[in-house]
Structure formats: structure tokens, C-alpha cells
Amino acid sequence: MSRLLLAAMVLLALASCGRRFAPPTNVNDACVIVSERPHYLSAMRQSRARWGIPVAVQMAMIHQESRFVGDARTPFRWLLGVIPMGRQSSAYGYAQVLDGTWDDYRKEAGRWGARRTNINDATDFMGWYLNKAHQKLGIPRSDARDLYLAYHEGFAGYARGSYRHKRWLMEVADRVQRRAYSYEAQLISCGRM
Numbered sequence: 001m002s003r004l005l006l007a008a009m010v011l012l013a014l015a016s017c018g019r020r021f022a023p024p025t026n027v028n029d030a031c032v033i034v035s036e037r038p039h040y041l042s043a044m045r046q047s048r049a050r051w052g053i054p055v056a057v058q059m060a061m062i063h064q065e066s067r068f069v070g071d072a073r074t075p076f077r078w079l080l081g082v083i084p085m086g087r088q089s090s091a092y093g094y095a096q097v098l099d100g101t102w103d104d105y106r107k108e109a110g111r112w113g114a115r116r117t118n119i120n121d122a123t124d125f126m127g128w129y130l131n132k133a134h135q136k137l138g139i140p141r142s143d144a145r146d147l148y149l150a151y152h153e154g155f156a157g158y159a160r161g162s163y164r165h166k167r168w169l170m171e172v173a174d175r176v177q178r179r180a181y182s183y184e185a186q187l188i189s190c191g192r193m
Contacts, residue, residue, distance in 0.1 A: 021070030030183040031190035043120040051127030056184035057144045060176045065096035070117045094122035144180035145173045
């Protein structure tokens with residue numbers, strides 16, 4: 001094999017590695033998302049069947065948390081702007097799940113091999129967590145706004161109303177609700193509901 005061909009193959013292999021967790025081309029259009037990644041829709045439907053959380057709510061939450069980037073992480077913290085001090089939190093993957101919460105999920109759901117970078121596992125986690133919010137806090141499964149607030153603040157924080165003092169978070173939760181409505185309308189329009 002010629003050196004040029006070998007170099008081209010290595011370069012192609014390396015280039016494809018960086019795209020493994022890349023998002024769909026238009027994360028604001030549910031029809032584009034599910035046409036480019038049909039396995040996303042399949043995963044969300046399985047989660048809906050198991051936990052009762054609507055597909056559009058799951059999509060809106062994942063959009064807010066990671067913009068559909070499978071290996072998303074929180075930014076680094078820097079000391080004096082140059083010394084890395086670690087990440088802001090252990091949140092990781094499509095659903096930006098913290099280490100401890102992910103361990104709780106794997107234990108309770110019996111999914112020890114689950115990975116935060118796997119869309120099937122991430123949507124099952126999201127369904128599990130949001131269903132718990134429904135059961136513990138009485139939030140309707142279709143209420144993307146309050147489910148997001150409980151997701152962000154935790155069950156105890158939501159119950160205390162800690163979000164009420166965070167105008168920015170209330171605005172984010174409102175955007176999640178609007179996005180869920182938009183995704184639902186888009187999925188209906190392209191016949192994917």
C-alpha cells in the first residue's frame with residue numbers, strides 16, 4: 001500500500017473519530033433531528049413507554065442540557081485565567097448527569113453498564129428521573145418547565161422553591177417549555193408523533 005493511501009486512511013479515521021458525538025445539523029428542528037438520527041427517536045419512544053415522559057419533553061431537556069452533543073462536559077474553572085482547576089461539575093453526556101445521580105440511576109434501574117454518552121441510556125435516565133419528579137413532587141409528566149426546574153435544582157431544591165430566587169433559571173425553564181411545544185408541533189407536522 002502506498003504511503004499516500006495509508007496517510008489518507010489514517011487521516012480519514014482520525015477525522016471520523018471527532019464526529020462520533022457531534023449533534024444533528026439543526027438541533028432546533030425535531031424533524032431534522034429524527035431524520036438524521038432515527039435511533040434518537042427510537043430511544044425516546046422506549047423511554048416514554050417505560051416512564052411516561054413525552055418525546056418532545058425529553059428532546060427539549062436534552063437540547064437544553066447538551067444541544068445533543070453526546071460527550072458534553074461542563075467548562076473548566078481557571079485560576080488567574082491560566083491555571084486549570086478542574087471542571088465546574090461532574091455533569092457529562094447527553095443529559096448532563098452528575099456522577100452521584102448517575103450511580104443512583106444505575107443502581108435503582110439495574111443498568112450497571114449504562115453510559116451517559118449512549119442516547120438509549122441517557123433517555124432512559126431522563127425518563128427515570130423525570131418520572132420520579134412526577135411521583136415525588138406531583139409535576140405532570142408533560143410539564144417541561146417544572147420538570148426542568150426539578151431536574152436542575154433537585155427534588156429538595158424544587159420543593160423548597162429555590163428556583164424562585166433565580167430569574168435566569170426561570171427564563172431557561174420557560175425556554176425549555178416553549179421548545180417542548182415547538183418540538184411537539186414539528187414532530188406532528190412531519191408525521192413522527
